[in-house]
Amino acid sequence: MGNDASSVCSEGEGCRKIVAAAEKLFADHGFDAVSMHAIATDAGISKANIYHYFPNKDALYLAVLQSAGASLRALLQEAVDSSGTASEALHHFAANHLQHLLARPRLVRLFLRELLEKGEPRARDLADAGLADLFASLVQILQVGQERGELRNDFDPALVATMLLGANVIFFQSRDLLRQYPTVHFVDRPEDYDRAMVEVLLRGIRQSSNA
Amino acid sequence: MGNDASSVCSEGEGCRKIVAAAEKLFADHGFDAVSMHAIATDAGISKANIYHYFPNKDALYLAVLQSAGASLRALLQEAVDSSGTASEALHHFAANHLQHLLARPRLVRLFLRELLEKGEPRARDLADAGLADLFASLVQILQVGQERGELRNDFDPALVATMLLGANVIFFQSRDLLRQYPTVHFVDRPEDYDRAMVEVLLRGIRQSSNA
DNA sequence: AGACTGACTGACCGACGAGTCAGTATCGGG
């Protein structure tokens, strides 16, 4: 599935299969709920073979996160395109961002999981880095919009960036839940959701008024 | 700490201590990472004693979620007050909602964890119920505002409700992360964050325009 | 006193977890 295992596996069929299986299982069930045996079985190899490539379970987990982080970051940065007006850039970002989230749900959940961890900072820094980049890009788009006079000056770009990211993340995370809610009709149309969402946001931050 | 263990413990000092310890550990590390021994130690009793109150680990976890759910739901519904204008109600809700989230981080993380689980639906329904209630309340506030002509009619209440909830949840969840980001100055002032956030939102959905 | 009850414990069990190891299959280069 084109995951960026190459970055951590330096070629090698077996290794890639391991990371792919681990990524799936870790994302679905979390670190502690997944045994090395389960990973091996899913990858179609023996458990001991995993230790040929990775010194221990933590290292494998780290490798998975690293590989996932690389591809996820690349994917999401793709969504950032600061050309055109701020409005255009925001619409473009929101739509692409959410679309990418939905296209690779496992990677996303892997990172959301990490963000929830309190005790052991297994790879918080890694998870953080990706989000920080994204956040910075978004803030920049908004700032440029402000400097150009396209957007109002009385709001904090970081605030709106947070709102936008939050809107997408919560949509991603509670999609199934929302689906059970009868009157919600944007559940299966992420583009609709994003378009409407950015419109509301823009009306709140655009310079002066129009319809 | 006033958690609603009474709902599941029918009095009894020991039982309450168990649930309290379990709540803390489960919230911090997740179901699989917490052993019965750890819970017993933290509660200051023997492991076997836990089985005097709960038939197995899953039952204990369920009880914790149930108790947490009860108190969390009560807490959050407190934030809902549909008296006054929609603007007032939204401001009131946002501030209280976030404040409650931040006041009981463990309960929140317990539920966010559950929302992430894919395979076993240990208690998804339970976690869902709370959110659904809240969501419905918010939607209603917005609908009333629309009917009264206070808010525009061209937006989906469910969409804005989602945005508001999302804004609060992401703030809660990535607070530490945001703190490392230099230019963000609303991190340690949730009220500021919420006031500004709702203002932007309101400007986007309020009928006609004003400053 | 004695019978009964619920809270509680230490010692134990089988299962399964991560990780090890001795050894086999495979394969490219000399």
Add this chain to the structure above:
DNA sequence: CCCGATACTGACTCGTCGGTCAGTCAGTCT
């Protein structure tokens, strides 16, 4: 054809897990 290295395996160790059990202890009712 053999050699060394790399890919890979089954069988093992050992610690910890969830869960059980026989039994102690404090109180309470009669």
